[in-house]
Amino acid sequence: MTLAVYFIVTPNVLLLDYAGPAETLRMAADIGADLTVTTCAPVPELSTSMGVTLSGLAPLPDTLPDGALLIFAGNAQEALDYARPEALAVIDWLAAQRGRDIRVASICSGALLLARAGWLDARPCTTHHALLDLLRQSAPTARVMENRVFVDDGQVVTSAGITTGIDLALYLIEQHFDAELAARVARRLVMYARRGPNDPQLSPWLAHRNHLHPVVHKVQDAITRDPARRWTLEELAELAHVGPRHLTRLFTRHAGIGVVAYQQQLRIARARQLLADPSLSMERVAEQCGFASARDFRRVWAMHVDDSPRTHRATH
Amino acid sequence: MTLAVYFIVTPNVLLLDYAGPAETLRMAADIGADLTVTTCAPVPELSTSMGVTLSGLAPLPDTLPDGALLIFAGNAQEALDYARPEALAVIDWLAAQRGRDIRVASICSGALLLARAGWLDARPCTTHHALLDLLRQSAPTARVMENRVFVDDGQVVTSAGITTGIDLALYLIEQHFDAELAARVARRLVMYARRGPNDPQLSPWLAHRNHLHPVVHKVQDAITRDPARRWTLEELAELAHVGPRHLTRLFTRHAGIGVVAYQQQLRIARARQLLADPSLSMERVAEQCGFASARDFRRVWAMHVDDSPRTHRATH
Incomplete structure (x- = not known):
């Protein structure tokens, strides 16, 4: 049986919330999956x-x-956007679909539309x-879950939004x-390419951040x-x-790396940038990156990079 | 100085190629980065x-x-789409910008527009x-690089496309x-959430595939x-x-896991699905997942899951 997928958008829609999952499903159809994608709204x-x-845009379907x-x-500005008559029309329409043999999913603040239409009552969900x-x-009886990419409760699936829509x-x-x-769809989307361990273009500033733990992000x-700051573990924990000890455990588990190793990685990334300036001595680079000495800098550098700082400077 | 960013789109644009990076830059501006984003096209x-x-859509800027x-x-259908007069107008316009103090970037097949406008001559690039x-x-003198998320050649940056645009x-x-x-922008996009090592919703079918190596993907x-098939290493290597030996090295390096462990992970994922059917005996589940015996199944299962298959079936 053909899977009929309807994307519902409202004024001021966050374009990526829509385009990400819509393009993903369209590609599945393009590869041969038996599904149709229609984009609907209360206004054309x-x-x-x-x-x-x-x-x-297609109208909201009657059946x-x-x-x-x-x-x-x-949406981009959900408080304002969801007070508009077009959003209220969507909420009413969605409320009228309750009890039907359909499945409902949300990206990001789309969960608020589901909540107001009564679809999240007593359900686990996220946003x-x-x-x-x-x-x-918006849904006082819902069990709102944090730290989740998405929550699948069978008839209702809610996601954290934006890129997680994909x-x-x-x-x-x-x-x-x-x-x-x-x-195959993931490959066509080049999702494989994201933050691979051997990716030469991977930014060290974004590495080890593909988790959802707020304490670790902080x-x-x-x-x-x-x-470059000489953070102590106690300072970071207090912050x-x-x-x-709890911070050490959380950090390692969620970031997949230790606190000290994480900081060293960022210091080496900064050192790479500073080495590009030929007027800076090795000692000055070491100091600006927070290393105790040029010797300490070379020691840490050697753990991350194949050539020496001097050779690196000469060849980059 | 304000960074002026112009997205250039042509008829039948791949919506995610545009929406992904455009939303990302818009959010940076929203957080306070001094930049403007304008979406332009040869037709409104x-x-x-x-x-x-x-x-x-704004017109292609005169200055x-x-x-x-x-x-x-x-674009979605680059061969057809880039033969259209609107795309040719973009190529002419872009060719006329050569030599100016601007920077040019491409997502996915956008690189073909750059190529035809002469911007990739003798440059390293990708798509x-x-x-x-x-x-x-399209650009016989360009040095086209495979296996790259993006290539930064200073004035020209080309990317592999679709999600790598983000x-x-x-x-x-x-x-x-x-x-x-x-x-901060990545966090707002919930990019952290992608395939984290501790993500309970992570699909084992998509795990270990965030690399770009075609042999390993094959x-x-x-x-x-x-x-469930009893693949030998020789069969996989031949394929x-x-x-x-080369396959073993490539697989481990790019997938970040060994071939056998990868297969076991997928077998365990299948076993989880099959256990949901109470009519299947443990022996039948083991067999359908390619394990030599129920005992072998339990041994491998224990390495991946905390409870036993029997307890898992009873509680899920």
């Missing part, structure tokens, strides 16, 4: 987060085929990390079709802001309101 | 890969501020893995502003298609046209 034309306009999948993209409290207010779409493809098709933000 | 309104129409950044999104040969034909945008933010801002595709 609407504004987007990017300032450009989307038009040629839905059994097993239809409705996906609600999020973007900045909107968790707002979702709790992960959600791949998951739905795997569920409705099979894992190999999902892998500490990583502080180190990123000032990698994150946890004990030093 | 055009079709997209998703069937919907983009309108309210560009110094240091402007032009980003060319890719989507399906378009490498076409790019070589990585490219984060890299540009880091370059033009700073690493902390790029990390072998992973084969194992994914039939994880990928490499020697068994």
